[in-house]
Amino acid sequence: MAGHTLHKQRIVIIGGSTGIGFATAQGAIAEGAQVVIAGRSRSKLEQAKAVLGDGHVETYTVDNQDEGQLQSLFEQIGSFDHLFTPGASYVRGPITASLEVAHSCFNAKFWPQYHAVKHAIPRLDRHGSIVLMSGAFGQRPLADGASYAACNGAIESLGKALAVELAPIRVNVISPGTIRTAFNWEETPQSVRDASYDAYAQMNLLGRVGHAEEVAHTVLYLMSNGYTTGSTLFPDGGYILR
Numbered sequence: 001m002a003g004h005t006l007h008k009q010r011i012v013i014i015g016g017s018t019g020i021g022f023a024t025a026q027g028a029i030a031e032g033a034q035v036v037i038a039g040r041s042r043s044k045l046e047q048a049k050a051v052l053g054d055g056h057v058e059t060y061t062v063d064n065q066d067e068g069q070l071q072s073l074f075e076q077i078g079s080f081d082h083l084f085t086p087g088a089s090y091v092r093g094p095i096t097a098s099l100e101v102a103h104s105c106f107n108a109k110f111w112p113q114y115h116a117v118k119h120a121i122p123r124l125d126r127h128g129s130i131v132l133m134s135g136a137f138g139q140r141p142l143a144d145g146a147s148y149a150a151c152n153g154a155i156e157s158l159g160k161a162l163a164v165e166l167a168p169i170r171v172n173v174i175s176p177g178t179i180r181t182a183f184n185w186e187e188t189p190q191s192v193r194d195a196s197y198d199a200y201a202q203m204n205l206l207g208r209v210g211h212a213e214e215v216a217h218t219v220l221y222l223m224s225n226g227y228t229t230g231s232t233l234f235p236d237g238g239y240i241l242r
Helices: 019-030 042-052 067-077 099-123 146-166 190-201 212-224
Strands: 010-014 034-039 057-061 080-084 124-133 170-174
Touching: 010 019, 010 067, 010 099, 019 034, 019 042, 019 212, 034 042, 042 057, 057 067, 067 099, 080 099, 080 212, 099 124, 099 146, 124 146, 124 212, 146 170, 170 212
Parallel strands: 010 034, 010 080, 034 057, 080 124, 124 170
Antiparallel strands: none
């Protein structure tokens, strides 16, 4: 990959139809990249494609919790330069929560990223990159998310291990704080969303909730900087320092 540009690069985003993934797709296209977005909802993919433009984006339907579907996805996609894996849905709970809650983050966030990388490697350019996504809660957990914190920590360790194993392919992790998106909020009253945002704003140094575009900027940096690997970056407003 020449220079610090994504021009004419091909980027795969699993979970690219909304939120951070969609903002990353927008930013990559603005830099001249071709983008592949994949997700569960065909209607959301089509809505995203209509905004991003037919000439810049391909869409694929995939359940990223199904390893077989991930394998088939990468067989269809063919060769590409960068992978970003933000798609996840999970439930947070204390150590006394049900096994379903305890397992949800690993089942929906850790293993989907692990399996995506596994099946992406044969088609990923050796000078390309992978960006995984954890969460700042893993570095500064609260009292209601033992398995969620552990899952995020596992993803950050996975990023380091893969950076060693897959070099010269670069592997990094983003660990955002609370971001103002529709993620996991579809059926939640606005008052509950606002209360969560207000609480987070009081827990970080900048005193506000982040925006998807700010996290996307971090992802694009990790894709385009050819000398950064094995790192975890925290677009969290200073949450882990407060």
